[in-house]
Amino acid sequence: MTTTPATGIAVLSDQQRCKLDESDDALFYAEPRFVQHLDGGFRSRLTELYRERIPPCAVVLDLMSSWVSHLPDDVTYEEVIGHGLNAAELQANPRLDRHWLQNLNTDQQLPLADASVDATLIVAGWQYLQQPEAIAAELLRITRPAGQVVVSFSNRMFFTKAPQIWTDGSDRDHLAYVAEVLTAQGWQLDRLVTEDTRAEGPLGWLGGKGDPFFSVIAVKPSP
Numbered sequence: 223m224t225t226t227p228a229t230g231i232a233v234l235s236d237q238q239r240c241k242l243d244e245s246d247d248a249l250f251y252a253e254p255r256f257v258q259h260l261d262g263g264f265r266s267r268l269t270e271l272y273r274e275r276i277p278p279c280a281v282v283l284d285l286m287s288s289w290v291s292h293l294p295d296d297v298t299y300e301e302v303i304g305h306g307l308n309a310a311e312l313q314a315n316p317r318l319d320r321h322w323l324q325n326l327n328t329d330q331q332l333p334l335a336d337a338s339v340d341a342t343l344i345v346a347g348w349q350y351l352q353q354p355e356a357i358a359a360e361l362l363r364i365t366r367p368a369g370q371v372v373v374s375f376s377n378r379m380f381f382t383k384a385p386q387i388w389t390d391g392s393d394r395d396h397l398a399y400v401a402e403v404l405t406a407q408g409w410q411l412d413r414l415v416t417e418d419t420r421a422e423g424p425l426g427w428l429g430g431k432g433d434p435f436f437s438v439i440a441v442k443p444s445p
């Protein structure tokens with residue numbers, strides 16, 4: 223396995239990496255949270271996007287995962303690798319073939335070989351990265367040519383755990399920021415998705431909106 227770590231081209235200032243709660247993130251995630259962080263409308267849209275983008279033969283990495291991966295139930299992938307901070311959540315995730323625990327704010331080197339993954343998914347996680355450039359560079363290293371990264375999020379966060387670049391920004395700023403970090407490391411921007419979703423149940427029938435859906439999709443250029 224080749225693991226010469228990629229360090230990344232800096233985009234953020236030191237101040238933009240600061241967050242209100244600088245205590246160890248592993249403590250914050252020590253207790254499992256068997257909850258959905260995003261509403262049903264958002265999750266349906268995400269699963270639809272995955273169905274459209276990720277072929278069954280893919281090796282998939284669900285980075286910053288939990289007990290759910292939002293992949294379509296009826297599609298079997300070559301392998302789904304999970305990463306996160308809570309062992310009980312990852313063990314309970316039925317989509318994962320294997321997983322590992324790692325605090326990405328203290329160690330950015332991913333324990334995966336060069337060009338070994340086809341698609342990396344990050345859902346409601348990027349907003350907690352303090353060294354996103356190194357992560358984006360590492361993802362480029364482990365991704366096969368023409369492989370992709372799909373970074374999805376809504377307008378919610380654990381405020382004290384998100385760095386200033388995220389807490390100070392609007393939805394539009396978040397999209398631009400994720401795209402900028404990825405492209406600075408050599409990813410090619412493929413698609414930005416910004417959509418409203420419909421609330422679940424009677425509220426949705428009346429036109430009520432659910433969690434807004436944002437996704438930044440980038441591909442690794444072929445040599």
Ligand SMILES: C[S@@+](CC[C@H](N)C(=O)[O-])C[C@H]1O[C@@H](n2cnc3c(N)ncnc32)[C@H](O)[C@@H]1O
Nearest residue numbers: 247259286287288306307325326327345347350
């Ligand atoms: C809001 S949850 C989203 C979980 C999952 N992707 C989902 O869709 O339900 C945020 C996740 O980010 C990950 N995370 C947050 N801070 C992290 C850190 N410092 N290092 C590694 N992972 C972290 C954890 O896996 C945590 O479960």
